[in-house]
Amino acid sequence: MPRDGSATRERILETAERLVIDNGFAATSVDRVIAESHSSKGSFFHHFASKNDLARALVERYAAADVAHLHAALEHARAATDDPAKRVVAFLSYFENDADAIMSAQSSCLYVSILTERDLVLDGTSGQIEEAVVAWRDGFAELLRAALPGRTPAGVDIDVDALSDHVFVTFEGAFLLCRSTGDSGHMHRQLTVLRHLMEALLGAVAATPPRRRRAGTPSRH
Template identity: 55%
Template structure:
């Protein structure tokens, strides 16, 4: 995740992300965030005007980190000239990083925000949608040349399937109390795409 150079602010954001991802926005109080960050009310309100303001800044930080992950996958595979090989390598990049991802976080902040009625139709919802579309457009951009213009495959829906695999992976990890479920789901997604590319 990007950092702004202010250790107190970063500590508060990290604590808030962990708490809100684990127990939801509504169930997380400012006092809990302050305690988890080993901070103070004065420090909290120096950086954030309210709990909602904290959530907005947290979402911006999370989105920046998410898009950085997309860029990392694109950059790591940019040297591959064969479109099909690049798609597979791109998906493997996230599969190979799944265990590390699950040591860093237990769930997705997007799901937390989208579950809150307070944010329905809000700027944060719009930001999540923009981010999901950015992933969709990038993945579809890799898939189209690899699929050779096939008309029987909805390329955008297939691109969105990576997003839903991540979200479903988080749910399965919690359901089974098994962080390796994320890697397993990303592996299956890659294998399904490989099958489509080879068919």
Template identity: 60%
Template structure:
């Protein structure tokens, strides 16, 4: 009976994600991934056709988890009727979970792969774009009713305000590394939430 290679594939993916997130795509060699995952070249090429294919499969996997993270936040606030309260609770969900997030990962795979010019306009870029736009659309759907009728915020670009949460996450990862302080992510998400609350109270 042939052995199920699922565990080996997952071990390679976990190892490659950690290495690429910590040191970048170019700096991570296939030999390093194979050695640290206790695998073999034969096993690697059974599951992945190339380093690019590995990066693609990693990004697919990471984007799926990213969208699960979004769905978890939306589900957590789905029963809140007031639009403003629902928006703030959504932001608090990620603020409250920031320490756990940083204990699980030291950076974002998106930044690692998109730092490579070869992936600009590629299938990998499109996967990240799809996930990013899903976040934007979901947050705009929360922002629009919460800010409706407030003259002081007329003209605010809701897409840009929604994207600012994405940039807060990405910048938070960099700041945590810079300061060697994992709590910086929570602090940055708190500031974003406070900025949104200031808009909500602007009237």
């Protein structure tokens, strides 16, 4: 068992992430994080100089897991098929098949909770979120640029970056639908619709059959 305090720090971060996603950053007090993580004020301030310092650590941790999930999906798509269009579909299917697991792990997205706090935007905390968004855009755009030539209607000029951003937009919109209606099934349905739209655009079919979520697969979007 680690004796350097890393387990305590991780426990505080896990608790704070859940509370911030469920209640918002402003409504999550340091005292509540300490109480629900079964730590102490001394332990908290040993690891985090302030509540805003905690926010920066939360975003760094969440964004790292988010980008790791992206890379896992890209690797899955490339391993599934050599057909560029089917790789796009395989990428989307990866998340579609994990939709229930994603929603069981979190009720919303940490990014939204952080971006509503003006102080955190001004102090640069939001910069890590922008980097993650760009990573998603670039990752999916690479698949699209390989798949689109010769598959789109003549005369149609597709903004690949904007289309790539639609993956991220679908996730965030689905989180909003799930939370506002109390129906977590919206995540799966919206990802299915996105896959169908991409299949229609590319004339592609699913590269792989639905799969079960593997143990250890990151559950964040």
